[in-house]
Amino acid sequence: MPRLAIGLDLGGTQVRAALVDEGGYIQARAAVATAAAAGPEIVIDQLHWVAEAVSTGVPAADLAGIGVAAPGPLDTGTGTALGLPTLAGFVDLPLARLLAERFDRPVRLENDGIAAALGEWRFGAGRGHANLVYVTVSTGIGGGVVSDGRLLRGRRGMAGHVGHMTIMRDGAPCSCGHRGCWEAYGAGPAFARRAREQAARTPGTQLAGPIDARAVFEAAAAGDALAAALVAEEADILGLGIAGLLHLYSPEIVIVGGGVAHGFPALHPGIAARIRTAAMAPFRDVPVVRAALGDNAGLVGAAALAFEVVGDEIRTPLPLGEGQG
Amino acid sequence: MPRLAIGLDLGGTQVRAALVDEGGYIQARAAVATAAAAGPEIVIDQLHWVAEAVSTGVPAADLAGIGVAAPGPLDTGTGTALGLPTLAGFVDLPLARLLAERFDRPVRLENDGIAAALGEWRFGAGRGHANLVYVTVSTGIGGGVVSDGRLLRGRRGMAGHVGHMTIMRDGAPCSCGHRGCWEAYGAGPAFARRAREQAARTPGTQLAGPIDARAVFEAAAAGDALAAALVAEEADILGLGIAGLLHLYSPEIVIVGGGVAHGFPALHPGIAARIRTAAMAPFRDVPVVRAALGDNAGLVGAAALAFEVVGDEIRTPLPLGEGQG
Incomplete structure (x- = not known):
């Protein structure tokens, strides 16, 4: 064997x-x-x-x-x-x-x-669940879905491209060529770009230099007010997209991985708060957890x-x- | 038997x-x-x-x-x-x-x-497809999904509530209590509301009185410019949401039903045009058709x-x- x-x-x-x-x-x-x-x-x-x-x-x-x-x-x-x-x-x-x-x-x-x-389902945070959504937030936003005890594949195996649902009609340009995708607001580069833009016009913030997602989480943990606001904004954007996914796939659990998930403990309260306002009542109790396999x-x-x-x-x-x- | x-x-x-x-x-x-x-x-x-x-x-x-x-x-x-x-x-x-x-x-x-x-899959426009998305556009926007040859049910059988993905962050109020849902822009009441608002300030339009979706389609067919623009706007909103669904579920076909689908022939060109810009290339060739069972x-x-x-x-x-x- x-x-x-x-x-x-x-x-x-x-x-x-x-x-x-x-x-x-x-x-x-x-x-x-x-x-x-x-x-x-x-x-x-x-x-x-x-x-x-x-x-x-x-x-x-x-x-x-x-x-x-x-x-x-x-x-x-x-x-x-x-x-x-x-x-x-x-x-x-x-x-x-x-x-x-x-x-x-x-x-x-x-x-x-x-x-x-599949990795999280078999060996990670999704074990034992027949319905789960995995979301990875890094350079882009991607994902995969287990539904009714099976991997969701769809035509050509292309289901689960969750980063390319629109959350802002005619919004910010996305790497896919379209505008307003969830990825264009929630992925690491958008998060870092907001941080750089706002740091440049915010006196007193400790955010400076080549700012990336990790730097924002560290500054927020150290008590920087701008960084805390940026983390709250990022959490809100992620929560908004996840609320959509709850309605679309009805998972029992949502698992968040990717580089931005290194800040998951700081993001989680904001994600949960947004789900409470953006999801219909029967969907609100679905837990959102960090990927176990990183x-x-x-x-x-x-x-x-x-x-x-x-x-x-x-x-x-x-x-x-x-x-x- | x-x-x-x-x-x-x-x-x-x-x-x-x-x-x-x-x-x-x-x-x-x-x-x-x-x-x-x-x-x-x-x-x-x-x-x-x-x-x-x-x-x-x-x-x-x-x-x-x-x-x-x-x-x-x-x-x-x-x-x-x-x-x-x-x-x-x-x-x-x-x-x-x-x-x-x-x-x-x-x-x-x-x-x-x-x-x-299920009806469209077994007996309607979806026969023979292992992957399809059905969208109903009427008082609200709802849906159902067949994926990999099975009805997608999810936790508690609640998958496919496609009307409640956000397409405009912090946008128009939705019947679900949230803001910016696809339903809040694309469903019949929103379509009719736009028509009433714009008719009231547009001289020369034949749209008047208690305007509903059907009245807009009829006026557009009769050559009314405002009605044609309203139909184009509605098609664009529907196409935007459908493009999201292509990435999320990867269907082979999208089937549109519900009351607003009575205007499907007028909506289809705009839906298709928006999908060409909003969907990634491998998703663009998926046909969008009218429900066969009405x-x-x-x-x-x-x-x-x-x-x-x-x-x-x-x-x-x-x-x-x-x-x-």
Whole structure:
């Protein structure tokens, strides 16, 4: 019985690998800076290298398989990268097939938000829930959904792109080309931009220099009034979007991960307060919690894809799409 | 083999019944004005009356069962009406149990948006699709979702309340008590209110008197410039919300029903145009179509609940919740 799986996380800044056991624990890890401009061939080589690095010496019989989480939109039905904005040349690319050729075995491919939801569902804050929404707040806002005991995939496996619902009609420009998306207000870059703009015109704030989300949380914890207001604003924006997701998916729990979630304890009161005003009464009691796996949710979720558990926790087989075999 | 089912639609203005055959065709129908202020006992009597009216003379062996579509939020796990805004006394009411007692047999209960989605999926514009979103635009905006070949229910069966995602932060007041919901901009009353406000200050428009959505569509068809602009605005709002739903659920098709959908041919170009700008490229080719069953989607869907088909079209059994037996 294979007890280990390799999870790979293809990100815009890092290519990461983990050797994960069937309890979801990471036994080995490796990472390299993504050669984002070098094209798919080199990046696929990088994935292979980090996979080799974590699995050297592991007997083949112990290895359940390899799962890859990649940024979307990704057609996981056909295993095609449709156009990854952060990686040169990943446009209409038969990624699953190229990976299978490079690894000389099938590789499961999943949109990173869905993979992270799977990781939290099987091994993290979502264990035991038949309905959950995972939201990652970092450079963008992404997500994944478990509904009625199954991963929600939708057409081409593209469900759960939660960052691109509009929360402000004709609002701020978004990386997707549209305006007013939740991502354009709630993701890390928007949070940091508000901080920089307001710090520049607020005498006495300790916020200065190249401000990022972490700096704002630290200043708020140290009692800086502007930073506290910025955290409250960010929490309000996140709570507004999460309230929408409650109505849309009716989860039992909402799990927040990604870089901005490092400030989750400071954000949580504001998120909860906004949900109390923005959600209809029957939805208000749904807990919003921090991701248990932190930055490893996608990595562990990618490995979970390879375990192919069919049981209470994952009731759906996770079939290889055409082109992934 | 039972070939008929009774579908009941409990609305704020009408209580309707249909005798539906296994092809989704209505063989008999009945309706009465809802005694909305009279309390649950009288309304449940009304449901019984209209059910009797359509099923008189039908042999018991021919009847698969009875399904009821009711406005939400409704906990279909326990069969409880949590608080129907348009019906007095429907608060924390064990509706499924009361119906079963009144009918002396189990009755399936479903949120009306989900029931309508089921109707369109089995018998209407959604046949053959594993992923669809149904949106009803009338007094409010509601919906239902089929994902990966199953009805999306979520916790307490409350998924698909699509009208209450925010599209304008801190925007117009909504019937739910919050501000800026899609419903507050896109539903019939908001459309009509914009028409009345703008007609009052626009010389030369043929829009006058007690303007409703239908009047605007008629005036637009007759060449009225203000009415055409109002229709374009409404289409833009609907398209914006639908674009969000594409990212959230990744359907293969979006089906629009409800009273405002009577103007669908006039709305469609604007909806499609907004989706082209607001949806990410891989989502833009998803067709948006008019509901095939019109105002009968919920009624036929309620009957479909009773057929309990387990096959290609409905892969999930539709279990009776506790308290529904």
